[in-house]
Amino acid sequence: xxxxxxxxxxxxxxxxxxxxxxxxxxxxxxxxxxxxxxxxxxxxxxxxxxxxxxxxxxxxxxxxxxxxxxxxxxxxxxxxxxxxxxxxxxxxxxxxxxxxxxxxxxxxxxxxxxxxxxxxxxxxxxxxxxxxxxxxxxxxxxxxxxxxxxxxxxxxxxxxxxxxxxxxxxxxxxxxxxxxxxxxxxxxxxxxxxxxxxxxxxxxxxxxxxxxxxxxxxxxxxxxxxxxxxxxxxxxxxxxxxxxxxxxxxxxxxxxxxxxxxxxxxxxxxxxxxxxxxxxxxxxxxxxxxxxxxxxxxxxxxxxxxxxxxxxxxxxxxxxxxxxxxxxxxxxx
Amino acid sequence: xxxxxxxxxxxxxxxxxxxxxxxxxxxxxxxxxxxxxxxxxxxxxxxxxxxxxxxxxxxxxxxxxxxxxxxxxxxxxxxxxxxxxxxxxxxxxxxxxxxxxxxxxxxxxxxxxxxxxxxxxxxxxxxxxxxxxxxxxxxxxxxxxxxxxxxxxxxxxxxxxxxxxxxxxxxxxxxxxxxxxxxxxxxxxxxxxxxxxxxxxxxxxxxxxxxxxxxxxxxxxxxxxxxxxxxxxxxxxxxxxxxxxxxxxxxxxxxxxxxxxxxxxxxxxxxxxxxxxxxxxxxxxxxxxxxxxxxxxxxxxxxxxxxxxxxxxxxxxxxxxxxxxxxxxxxxx
DNA sequence: CTGTTAGCGCGTTCAC
DNA sequence: GTGAACGCGCTAACAG
Numbered sequence: 171x172x173x174x175x176x177x178x179x180x181x182x183x184x185x186x187x188x189x190x191x192x193x194x195x196x197x198x199x200x201x202x203x204x205x206x207x208x209x210x211x212x213x214x215x216x217x218x219x220x221x222x223x224x225x226x227x228x229x230x231x232x233x234x235x236x237x238x239x240x241x242x243x244x245x246x247x248x249x250x251x252x253x254x255x256x257x258x259x260x261x262x263x264x265x266x267x268x269x270x271x272x273x274x275x276x277x278x279x280x281x282x283x284x285x286x287x288x289x290x291x292x293x294x295x296x297x298x299x300x301x302x303x304x305x306x307x308x309x310x311x312x313x314x315x316x317x318x319x320x321x322x323x324x325x326x327x328x329x330x331x332x333x334x335x336x337x338x339x340x341x342x343x344x345x346x347x348x349x350x351x352x353x354x355x356x357x358x359x360x361x362x363x364x365x366x367x368x369x370x371x372x373x374x375x376x377x378x379x380x381x382x383x384x385x386x387x388x389x390x391x392x393x394x395x396x397x398x399x400x401x402x403x404x405x406x407x408x409x410x411x412x413x414x415x416x417x418x419x420x421x422x423x424x425x426x427x428x429x430x431x432x433x434x435x436x437x438x439x440x441x442x443x444x445x446x447x448x449x450x451x452x453x454x455x456x457x458x459x460x461x462x463x464x465x466x467x468x469x470x471x472x473x474x475x476x477x478x479x480x481x482x483x484x485x486x487x488x489x490x491x492x493x494x495x496x497x498x499x500x501x502x503x
Numbered sequence: 504x505x506x507x508x509x510x511x512x513x514x515x516x517x518x519x520x521x522x523x524x525x526x527x528x529x530x531x532x533x534x535x536x537x538x539x540x541x542x543x544x545x546x547x548x549x550x551x552x553x554x555x556x557x558x559x560x561x562x563x564x565x566x567x568x569x570x571x572x573x574x575x576x577x578x579x580x581x582x583x584x585x586x587x588x589x590x591x592x593x594x595x596x597x598x599x600x601x602x603x604x605x606x607x608x609x610x611x612x613x614x615x616x617x618x619x620x621x622x623x624x625x626x627x628x629x630x631x632x633x634x635x636x637x638x639x640x641x642x643x644x645x646x647x648x649x650x651x652x653x654x655x656x657x658x659x660x661x662x663x664x665x666x667x668x669x670x671x672x673x674x675x676x677x678x679x680x681x682x683x684x685x686x687x688x689x690x691x692x693x694x695x696x697x698x699x700x701x702x703x704x705x706x707x708x709x710x711x712x713x714x715x716x717x718x719x720x721x722x723x724x725x726x727x728x729x730x731x732x733x734x735x736x737x738x739x740x741x742x743x744x745x746x747x748x749x750x751x752x753x754x755x756x757x758x759x760x761x762x763x764x765x766x767x768x769x770x771x772x773x774x775x776x777x778x779x780x781x782x783x784x785x786x787x788x789x790x791x792x793x794x795x796x797x798x799x800x801x802x803x804x805x806x807x808x809x810x811x812x813x814x815x816x817x818x819x820x821x822x823x824x825x826x827x828x829x830x831x832x833x834x835x836x
Numbered sequence: 837c838t839g840t841t842a843g844c845g846c847g848t849t850c851a852c
Numbered sequence: 853g854t855g856a857a858c859g860c861g862c863t864a865a866c867a868g
Contacts, residue, residue: 249573554861
């Protein structure tokens with residue numbers, strides 16, 4: 171790969187002149203500029219961002235660490251993040267934490283070595299989080315969805331329990347009294363917040379959800395299938411189920427259909443995430459929609475501000491989720 | 504951020520000694536090593552991959568360019584790629600081509616500037632592809648799913664038309680005679696190959712699919728919904744539909760249910776992709792499963808080989824897809 | 837077993 | 853309007 175020096179020689183100018191025509195950083199006579207540009211094209215010269223980074227002490231790369239990028243929820247979030255990052259002139263290094271604490275630690279280390287300019291953190295597991303993050307102390311960090319205790323970094327929360335509360339109220343207003351919850355593993359903060367928000371709203375409405383109406387399973391379609399199955403085949407099935415993720419609701423919908431429980435006539439279902447395809451489940455899923463796009467955009471905006479050094483105080487905000495009414499809810503029979 | 508030089512000074516050794524204890528690249532007396540290690544820990548020194556890259560002329564980063572990383576199919580592929588990349592010591596720079604030819608070109612340029620060691624290309628649109636790729640000529644490239652004409656690079660194809668043919672045979676064996684196809688935009692190579700494979704198999708079986716039984720729509724749930732709707736509300740609805748993507752089949756399933764067409768009793772449906780959640784559609788979707796994981800692993804293995812310079816000749820292979828039987832197919836009434 | 841030194845490719849003073 | 857030269861942080865000869 172051609173280097174700036176070679177370009178300079180071939181063009182019969184100094185290396186610094188080449189640099190300046192590339193970066194438009196000082197006046198260059200027109201004929202020299204044309205000549206240099208010509209040589210650049212001819213030699214297919216492409217400036218080295220790594221040399222540039224070494225010099226400037228910035229890489230224009232940001233790390234994005236998520237639990238599992240193939241989970242549609244994160245995939246959508248990442249997509250928006252990528253959009254905003256590209257807009258702002260940054261590239262994204264994609265890291266999946268799933269695969270053990272060791273992998274997560276290794277990634278954090280690698281990202282620091284790579285001298286990323288900033289880090290987007292979407293943490294789910296609460297395991298050993300603090301310890302792992304001490305490594306990251308020196309980069310600007312933006313946390314999405316969950317603020318790690320003790321980590322001084324901006325955070326954008328999903329605005330729970332607002333969304334979950336809306337779900338509760340909707341079900342209550344429809345007249346449901348026996349409402350169950352299908353949730354992911356209790357160890358996941360995301361589950362806890364969504365479930366917690368729902369339970370609290372129910373309690374405040376004077377309809378606390380009894381313990382046995384809460385089922386924890388894996389955060390997947392399979393988990394939802396299992397959970398709904400258990401609930402619906404008991405002697406006293408609930409008339410409505412709130413699931414803490416669309417994936418679970420999705421699996422649950424199939425469980426219901428398989429068992430012969432009609433949705434929404436015999437069972438109302440509310441999910442959480444508003445995944446892309448979820449308008450086409452059978453029936454289309456009523457769900458709580460976190461403002462994924464806004465979260466991503468704001469996250470990147472804040473991160474960039476911090477990278478540019480324009481922000482001192484720590485910032486937190488919670489963006490409101492909203493209930494998207496589709497076709498899985500109806501009054502109980 | 505601490506530098507190697509500072510570590511050396513503080514430890515009272517030369518800079519090269521520090522380098523060597525870090526990289527285990529030559530013998531260092533135990534006490535010196537301990538001292539250096541101590542200082543490194545104390546100063547929280549982290550070596551700079553940027554400087555290292557400049558010196559070694561390799562970045563351990565590979566670019567992954569896909570049409571849209573939030574599409575579950577690509578999301579899953581990316582997840583496997585990331586896995587394999589991490590294993591091999593590479594980081595992934597995620598790039599979405601969707602957003603216009605300009606964005607794609609910009610990304611390619613950026614990746615070259617960043618001096619990625621290799622590039623994984625998952626191209627869908629055929630637009631101006633060649634032109635854009637001339638930029639990338641100098642990096643090792645592995646193409647997945649589609650080999651761009653004129654691009655000298657290894658390629659791993661999805662093994663069409665094998666999978667689509669299996670779908671055709673399955674439907675035929677069940678006794679279906681009036682089979683329709685729901686496909687993405689004809690401009691997408693992926694669509695063309697899958698659809699083409701299916702049509703050819705039907706033809707070879709002596710049951711060519713008439714033109715009017717082929718419906719093109721967007722490569723999404725919404726597109727599938729629209730396409731199925733059109734087909735099923737015509738005066739002579741088909742008894743089976745082959746969709747070139749699960750997303751489309753997914754939307755189609757809902758369309759069928761909404762119209763009151765029962766699957767699989769009145770309509771058989773086969774999708775394509777075997778997306779993660781698709782075992783939980785209503786009913787669980789029979790689909791053609793491309794070996795996403797194997798494709799990703801092989802892609803990365805080949806790419807790494809090429810990066811290491813161990814491979815000269817251009818390689819191509821097609822991994823076979825297989826039909827996954829679930830619950831959306833039955834004999835026609 | 838350890839230290840000195842020359843670049844890697846670029847941006848940026850400083851001098852002309 | 854242009855060039856020379858230093859240094860970003862690191863690796864790898866080469867010396868000792």
